Amino acid sequence: MATNIQVAVRVRPFLPFEAGSKSCIDVFSSSPTSSSSSSSSHIGNAVKIHHHNKEGHTFTFDKCFGGSVSQVELYESVVVPLLNSCLEGYNATTLAYGQTGAGKTYTTLGPATSPDFFKNQKHTPEHDAVGILPRALRDLFHDLEQKRNSTNSNSNPASETESDILDETINISKSPIRQQSSSTNNNNTRFEYQVKLQFLELYGEEIRDLLSTSTTQKIVIRDSAGDSEAIGATEVPVSSAQEAMVCLTRGMLRRVTGATAMNAESSRSHAIMCVMIEQITRSEGEDGEEAVVVQRSKFNFVDLAGCERAKRTHAKGQRLKEGININKGLLVLGNVISALGSGDKSKFVPFRDSKLTRLLRGSLGGNHKTLMIACASPSHKNAEESLNCLRYANRAK
Template sequence: MAALNSSETVRVIVRCRPMNQREIDLKSQTIITMSTQLNHVMLEHIEQNNEPPKQFTFDAVYPVDSITENIYADSVFPLVESVLEGYNATVFAYGQTGCGKSFTMQGINTPGSLQRGVIPRSFEHIFEASSVAAGTKYLIRASYLEIYNESIRDLLGKDVKATLDLKEYADKGVQVPNLSWHQCTSVVECERLMDKGNKNRATGATLMNKDSSRSHSIFTILTEMCTRSELDGKDHIRAGKLNLVDLAGSERQSKTHAEGERLREATRINLSLSALGNVISALVDSHSKHIPYRDSKLTRLLQDSLGGNTKTLMIAAISPAHDNYEETLSTLRYANRAKNIKNKPHINEDPRDAQMKLLQEEINRLKQELINTGGVTRGGNQLLAFDGTVG
């Protein structure tokens, strides 16, 4: 393993969406003002005239006319670049239900759209980099899971309703042992996996959002890179992991009027988000001796992203409408605490259980079998791809 780098804080940005039709119909007033030069967010409480606006400062702010292309270029691009160097990185979207988290992460998934989401742009970024990197072999795999009612489900598995367990390893941290991983050789394959997972994801209608996500989702891209060293003639493997997290939205029953199953879902969502908030608070409290990661499946899965070996970006999504004042204030306070979390990312070099290494060993075994059985060679060398097929 490479030596630990100095710690770095979680990067936090805020995006404000335009008024939606519901807010327009309610004749909502705008209470958000943003300064992109100073990265300030001003929140006005119009029902309390004597109360001065609350001001927050973040790493970047994106007003109602912002486009995802710029958000990606400014704030996400450097993280994905670090994944290609062998770091772990996490991008997660947080905010009230209906505030544009899924829009930012998934976006308008058509080529050339300025509002193409963070997840499909990450696919393009990784495969474009792998196609031009001379002398480096890539193995790219993806998984997609959701946490629904505090149960983990594989959105790409044979049985999407089956629940999976978490397991914590001393050397690898928290893992989902039976989660399916899918090898990808193109952007199109990644997009197909994303579309398949999205169709299996739990969603439902509420008064605040007709397509409300009822689960937290994590799309993970694992990139292994193998480079032959000119110094020792050996293969050196680095592994970078990118977690793309679309959290379910916090919500109030008084606004959504949720009942029955929707109310139970909302209760679970709010409890897990509260657990996440408690972890963030404990991490930034110098007197805290215990970080309550074990209070929810979400915080256990994000354990390495909050205070661990990961470069992390939080995208806080907010509404500009005055009737969402309390929820917006809560989101901004939540995000303001998160920017003080310190992580200690380092490059993952030569992981002992790297899939690429296992595949290479299988290739070498197949080569030997071909030689032993008189298999056809090309110029004295058998050429094989990482999937074990003859090249």
């Protein structure tokens, strides 16, 4: 299995409206050594699903999370390694996959994040439901800030006091690049960073810019060696995790949703939230020449469209067409990840077959880390869709 692509399954708990349904999926550890901790029996590496077949179908993945696994447990188990790799300069992507209602948005974002969540670095029970993206943003800014403080620690204290830093966090109009132009330290190294956001929605094969105030701006994808760029897409600089969430929430409200028979809020589009990180290290050599090292990386959080098949939603006409288009993106994504995961470098990877995979090209494969989180409902009523979801995720391994 290719080490840069991880596949996790998350089975959500039963929801109140599912009272009385039977569970059709069990999470377990296929071997005693593969369990990260024997005390948390709900984190394993295998699932068994019952659908028609009495024996059940068993699949193994990198990690499987049962209904009692909290957001913070999932985050620490599979997302923190991606964030660390991003801080080292690699790109990372999380892909939330599954049928509508399976928990993709809950896992990625959770309910509206309260500003209190960003005030400290510790896990507190009242913020249990916060999803992986706000958690990653909080840790990202914390880590960058720490790096900045430790690198620049010997700078002139008058140049930036504690209260200046607070001011800067609150005043969003200031440039998020924190400069310390007048100061030097022992080893003459200074560190600055800048974080920017992009938020695109793919509706069928149409790209929408959720952070743009203009409705006429067209976005085109330009491919370059091993990467791609969304030309014309708005990039919003943000100077704190909270400011980033405010910005993304504004974008979220612009998302297209279409009513289907399954879920009135069903999302028929892919949401790609991209956190762009730039780390700048300046050092002065003995000859007085300044050396500048700029490290850029991206962390994509993708909330994919529901993977349910059109017939389940009684879709006709326009809706049905949407269903087919959306499935194309998911189909190509499956092919791309499966080709990358095969570990065969000579294998053709069909990035170009959909806009979704063209956009993600620079973050999939290579040294970049990808995490697919296949989300599933535990209810026997959804067994068929859940089985399809697990089969798809199984191909990605």
